Amino acid sequence: MEGCVQGGRWNKKAPVGTIGLLLLICMFIPIVTLSQPPKEQKCPDGDYRTDEGICCNKCSPGFKLVEKCHADGQRTNCTACPKGQYMSQMNSFHNCMSCRICKKRKNEIEISPCERHQNTICRCKEGYYKKHIDLETYDCISCSQCRPDEKEKQKCTPESDTVCECKENSYRVKRKCEPCKNCTDECKQHCSSLPPLNTKAPEKGGEHLVNVIAGVSVVAVVLVALGIVITHMTTKWYTKKRLQESSTQPSDDSSDSCKKLLVHNTQPSTTIDVEAVPQLSVSEQESLNLPDCVPLEVKIPELIYTVLDLVPVLQVKQLVRSLGVKDIEIEQAEFDHRSCCREAHYQMLRVWAETGSRTGGGGQGGMLHWPLLQELLDELRNMHLGRAAEELETKYGIQ
Known part of the structure; x- marks a missing residue:
């Protein structure tokens, strides 16, 4: 100056x-000096800056905010979470979160009660494991049992399902375990316990004997194949003839003729208890290219309740949509059965079964044809519910 x-x-x-x-x-000079903003003071660790620019402390776990501080140096007013609520972290929230309730009907048990600073801890009860649907949601599913050709590699825990592997000297082909008969790539680890392959060249004196045995084997295979073809053609001709004869009889006798044919085409020692299938014409039987009078149906109510036991509740609507049930039909089922989710899901599956089944059977003793059951199995596998599909295949004897 x-x-x-x-x-x-x-x-x-x-x-x-x-x-x-x-x-x-x-x-x-004074204008420039005044225009420079003062350096913002950093809040201490654990505190936060309010909208007014004041550093306030957060509430501890188990407490919620009543009133924030109004000046530097003052402390926030916090109060403990009420019973049935909790807060598990430092916070500046006015409300605590509600405690979780373990659901016994969903096979959950409580291992730690809810406290002010932590939520209830639940887990699946013995014999069930946790299958996650998303990051927050899961279902407790019954632990899988290893098949007769498998052994248990890892026991089922509340967090993971049983892990099975093929027994010794066998390997997995698709979903089944096949025995190791030769030292193939799949069985290299078991080769030490298998008889070695005979790689030694035959002696000159035995070459003629080997050629004779090979020739006899080829002839035997050809004869067996020829016998199978002749037997198949004869059976098909005989069955077609019986169908033509039965088509001229009254409709009341169609189921009896079907049962007689079924008994005729099975071994004497085998007894099959099936519901009679409505008789098809010869042209329809040939177009299906299936054996005559094969039991292609299962009871719809029994199948639906089995599916509801196997498929997680939150995935039932996805399943029925993939099976072709319309959204308006799904909404109608939910509206008609607002008080019972399981009955609503039953109605959705029943709509699918009634629409696709040629018998037109409903929930009262209706029958479902094989093509619809196969469609259901395919959709379950598309939704990564292969275990449910396997359970249905086992229940209905599908190989």
Whole structure:
């Protein structure tokens, strides 16, 4: 400021242009100084800055916010979470979260009760494991049992299903375990316990004997194949003839003729208890290319309840949509059975079964044809519910 004023007076010796420049500088120095924002003070660890720019402390786990502080140095007013609620972290929330309730009907048990600072801890009961539907949702599913040709590699726990593997000297082909008969790529680890392959070349004196045995084997295979073809053609001709004869009889006798044919075409020692299938014409039987009078149907109510036991509740609507049930039919089922989710899901599956079944059977003793059951199995596997599909195949003897 000495350039502007000397001893309280203007410096008269300075040129006029210089005096003007100094006046401008003197005017802008305080403006620039005031325009610079003060450096923002960092809040201590664990505190947060409010909208007013004040550093307030957060409430501890088990407590919720009543009133935030109004000045630096003041403390936030917090209160404990009420019974049935909790808060598991430092927070500035006005409400605690509700405690979880373990659902016995969903096979859950409580291993730790809810406290102010932590939620209830639930797990699946013995014999069930947790199958996650998403990050937050899961179902407790019954532990899988290893098949007779498998052994248990890892026991079922509340967090994971049973892990099975093929027994010794066998390997997995699709879903079944096949015995190791030769040292193939799949059975290399078992080759030490298998008889070695005979790789030694036959002696000159035995070459003729080997050729004779090979020739006899080829002839035997050809004869067996020829016998199978003749037997098949004869059986088909005989069955077609019986169908033509039965088509001229009254409709009341069609089921009896079907039962007689079924008994005729099975071994004497085998007894099959099936529901009679409505008789098809010869042209329809040939177009299906299936054996005559094969039991192609299962009871719809029994099948639906089995599916509801196997498929997670939250995936039933996805399943029925993939089976072709319309959204309006799904909404109608939910509206008609608002008080019972299981009955609503039953109605959705019943709509699918009634629409696709040629028998037109409903929930009262209706029958479902094989093509619809196969469609159901395919959709279950598409939804990664292969275990449910396997359970149905086992129940109905599908190989």
